[in-house]
Amino acid sequence: MVKLSNQQGYTIVELIIVMVITLILSGLVVSFALDYWGSSANLQADLDTFVTRLDANDELRTLLTPSDGLIIQNSIPDLNVLNPDPLIASGQYWKPLHAIPGNFVIGAKGTTTPILYFRRPSVNKSNVIVMNGTQPYDDEYILYLNGSTGQMMLRTLANSAVANDKVITSCPPTIATKTCPADKDVMDNLTSVDLRYFSRSGNLIDWTSIFDPNINTYAGPDFPLVEAIEFNLHVTSKAAFHGVNSAVNQTVIRVALLNF
DSSP states (O other): OOOOOOOOOOOOOHHHHHHHHHHHHHHHHHHHHHHHHHHHHHHHHHHHHHHHHHHHHHHHHHHHHOOOOOSSSSSSOOOOOOSSSSTTTTTSSOOOOOOOEEEEEEEEEOOEEEEEEEEEOOOOOSSOOEEEEEEEOOEEEEEEEETTTTTTEEEEEEOSSSTEEEEOOBBGGOOOOSSSSOOEEESSSEEEEEEEETTTTTBBBOOGGGGGTTTTTOSSSSGGGOOOEEEEEEEOOOOTTSSSEEEEEEEEEEEEEOOO
């Protein structure tokens, strides 16, 4: 005759205790995983803005260091002006800008905001500066903010008087072709840009610092006198996951101009 052992199951109270402990431990594990996931997402967003700022630093220095001056308005006609001067009927010239320190904010979708115009010596395809007598020919460039993409963009205007110019006139990305490549992306994830201008001695240049009542307009120093420019770039990188904070950073870049 086989003797059966006395086997008893868990009581309801014991089962509830085990379930509660399991839920608590599971909650702690899930909470830790979510916190770790969120911290990783934040770290990645911070890293993205750091790389973006480093790239922008290099790009702006490369563009502006060999510049021979900031300009109030382009002199090379542009067939694809985004913010035309209303006083010029041809519509081929961007609206004038003056050396007024201030903040430029990324606009709404579909808008563009010019922030800076400058010129650089024209270089032919043999990497030789093309001279016009004792002075070099110049190509011209437009830095503007694209509200639809949150980018700082660069429009290039090649000088038609230069044979074999190394640069090519660019176009808005939506109508770019092989003969008119897209405007260059200088920086992503921008929210705004602060600009300041300085003389060689370090004095702040501000066109609005002097007002002439005789001509009823400002008469302070303007772009032709600028020897150095300071960018304060405000960058925001949205987190990849819902509920994780976006990374918000800024970087200051100061560039001395060549100014022939």
